[in-house]
Amino acid sequence: MQFWIIQSLNSLALGGVLFLLASGFSLIFGLMRLANLAHGALFMVGAYIGANLLRKYAFIDLWMAALLSGLMVAAAGGLLERLVLRRLATNPLGQVLVTLGVSFIIADACLMVWGGDPIPVPTPSYLRRPLFVVGFAFPAYRVVVVGIAIATAIGLYLLLERTRLGAMIRAGVDDMDMARAVGIPVSKLFTAVFCLGAGIAGAAGVLAGPILSAYPGLDADMLPLALIVVILGGIGSLVGAFVGSFIIGFIYTFGTALVPDLAYVILFLPMIFIIAYSPQGLFGRMAT
Amino acid sequence: MSRIAAVLALLAMATIPLVAGEFYINLATQILIAAVFALSLNLLVGYGGLTSLGHASFLGFSAYACAWFSTRMGLGPTASVPIAILATTLMAAFFGLIALRATGLGFLMITLALSQVLWGLAYRWVGVTNGDNGMSGITRPEPFGISLASAGNYFWFTLVVSTIAFAMMTMFVSSAFGSSLQGTRDQPLRMAALGHNVWLVRWLTFVYAGFWAGVAGILYIYYHKYIHPTSLSISSSAEGLLSVIAGGAGTLSGPIAGAALLVLLKNYASAYVERWNMLLGFIFVLIVLVIPEGIVPGTRRLLGRLRRGDK
Numbered sequence: 001m002q003f004w005i006i007q008s009l010n011s012l013a014l015g016g017v018l019f020l021l022a023s024g025f026s027l028i029f030g031l032m033r034l035a036n037l038a039h040g041a042l043f044m045v046g047a048y049i050g051a052n053l054l055r056k057y058a059f060i061d062l063w064m065a066a067l068l069s070g071l072m073v074a075a076a077g078g079l080l081e082r083l084v085l086r087r088l089a090t091n092p093l094g095q096v097l098v099t100l101g102v103s104f105i106i107a108d109a110c111l112m113v114w115g116g117d118p119i120p121v122p123t124p125s126y127l128r129r130p131l132f133v134v135g136f137a138f139p140a141y142r143v144v145v146v147g148i149a150i151a152t153a154i155g156l157y158l159l160l161e162r163t164r165l166g167a168m169i170r171a172g173v174d175d176m177d178m179a180r181a182v183g184i185p186v187s188k189l190f191t192a193v194f195c196l197g198a199g200i201a202g203a204a205g206v207l208a209g210p211i212l213s214a215y216p217g218l219d220a221d222m223l224p225l226a227l228i229v230v231i232l233g234g235i236g237s238l239v240g241a242f243v244g245s246f247i248i249g250f251i252y253t254f255g256t257a258l259v260p261d262l263a264y265v266i267l268f269l270p271m272i273f274i275i276a277y278s279p280q281g282l283f284g285r286m287a288t
Numbered sequence: 289m290s291r292i293a294a295v296l297a298l299l300a301m302a303t304i305p306l307v308a309g310e311f312y313i314n315l316a317t318q319i320l321i322a323a324v325f326a327l328s329l330n331l332l333v334g335y336g337g338l339t340s341l342g343h344a345s346f347l348g349f350s351a352y353a354c355a356w357f358s359t360r361m362g363l364g365p366t367a368s369v370p371i372a373i374l375a376t377t378l379m380a381a382f383f384g385l386i387a388l389r390a391t392g393l394g395f396l397m398i399t400l401a402l403s404q405v406l407w408g409l410a411y412r413w414v415g416v417t418n419g420d421n422g423m424s425g426i427t428r429p430e431p432f433g434i435s436l437a438s439a440g441n442y443f444w445f446t447l448v449v450s451t452i453a454f455a456m457m458t459m460f461v462s463s464a465f466g467s468s469l470q471g472t473r474d475q476p477l478r479m480a481a482l483g484h485n486v487w488l489v490r491w492l493t494f495v496y497a498g499f500w501a502g503v504a505g506i507l508y509i510y511y512h513k514y515i516h517p518t519s520l521s522i523s524s525s526a527e528g529l530l531s532v533i534a535g536g537a538g539t540l541s542g543p544i545a546g547a548a549l550l551v552l553l554k555n556y557a558s559a560y561v562e563r564w565n566m567l568l569g570f571i572f573v574l575i576v577l578v579i580p581e582g583i584v585p586g587t588r589r590l591l592g593r594l595r596r597g598d599k
């Protein structure tokens with residue numbers, strides 16, 4: 001019994017981390033029709049920046065580190081979009097290849113700067129105590145991560161559905177040419193959305209730090225999970241990313257715990273069924 | 289004209305083991321193996337317009353299967369090689385069913401996700417794949433009693449196989465089927481309206497490309513006599529894709545030039561710089577930004593301009 005409850009909680013925590021990663025990917029894809037393969041690398045560089053901020057400056061706590069790291073990664077994402085991706089606006093395949101190249105550069109740069117040893121991200125001291133719920137001890141931090149993911153989901157939902165900026169983004173997703181024609185600055189939106197997606201990924205890297213820590217290869221571990229989440233949930237759909245993240249969180253956690261050798265295969269089964277049934281994913285609207 | 293050039297190039301290549309040292313012979317073998325792999329990927333990327341980011345799955349799976357059947361099951365190469373290639377082709381048929389539910393970026397992401405599954409499996413399923421230690425202990429076969437242990441003999445063997453591969457893939461794209469494949473790339477709707485089964489054309493190409501990548505995997509495993517999960521990784525798939533795009537997607541000789549460029553860069557650059565992955569990333573960005581059409585078409589255009597200038 002305890003096994004199932006603890007693993008369920010771990011699944012929720014992983015689902016939360018996956019949502020933070022996949023929502024940005026999905027957002028960027030939805031508006032820009034760009035599969036950002038550097039997303040895992042941005043997550044990893046965020047984790048490294050956060051881990052080093054925490055190590056060097058005593059006055060910075062985890063939340064501040066996540067915020068700073070998110071801002072830095074957002075700025076780097078903005079530069080990438082402005083300087084490189086923009087030139088390839090008419091060449092979607094070229095854009096994907098460039099983000100792949102950039103992910104190699106970032107991953108190797110992280111290895112060069114921070115070495116091959118994992119850097120732990122300490123859990124804030126007041127969240128180290130276990131949380132007792134119906135007699136079972138849960139690591140409190142994991143509950144907080146799920147909370148942050150849900151808060152982010154609500155925040156993104158409100159941003160997209162209730163603000164002027166969100167209305168412009170939705171218009172751009174639905175019909176980009178028409179959005180331009182009615183005077184929406186689609187080009188500026190691209191930069192804004194790319195910064196936002198990259199920033200969430202960077203902050204997510206720090207927030208996932210106490211669970212995953214920062215290590216070389218983190219990007220290659222996380223990117224396929226994010227890809228499966230968005231393929232499953234439907235590319236460009238926020239609800240799909242949310243549902244998909246928790247499905248994958250559960251399957252991956254239980255798969256690793258029960259059949260560690262075949263966790264990756266189990267992960268891929270739901271993807272086969274969903275794609276065979278509906279190629280757009282669970283909540284996707286468009287067939288690409 | 290180009291046929292004569294091809295025969296001359298082949299003859300010139302066949303003399304390499306007679307004149308060059310072992311290092312250069314091995315380099316040439318590596319180029320040929322990378323070229324077969326790039327050519328097979330080119331069928332999808334260049335002629336089918338289907339950019340796969342998981343093609344190393346087939347090379348790696350075939351190599352792993354061959355190694356597993358020879359070392360764990362004790363089968364000889366006459367059994368393990370056909371089994372490995374057949375298994376790889378069947379896997380391509382299955383992966384094709386899933387990946388071809390989408391095209392474009394969706395196809396790219398699904399092939400990437402599928403290849404990551406295999407990569408993870410090779411790492412985690414230690415009981416079968418020996419995990420991070422990789423599989424070794426494979427000995428080269430002796431077809432018709434000829435030992436392939438020396439670098440020169442293995443080069444000749446690779447040259448024969450890759451010439452057959454090149455000829456078969458050239459015939460594939462210049463056949464009527466190849467024309468309909470290019471039709472599905474450029475005008476899928478019109479092809480469907482003309483009565484072609486667009487999905488079937490793509491799927492058959494996917495399986496055929498998987499088959500040749502499987503052949504490249506056999507050449508790979510007998511050359512290295514060792515296989516590690518990195519052969520299935522995304523950077524391995526990306527190297528193949530970069531060869532195709534750098535050389536010129538949708539041309540016959542482009543992927544060969546691209547594969548040669550990449551193997552030479554990897555061998556020479558890694559003597560000077562430690563950071564091959566970073567270099568690979570920079571080459572990717574540079575090629576896409578500067579010569580997106582590839583080296584071979586780019587040079588051809590340049591030569592054409594020079595010739596016109598002479599008049």
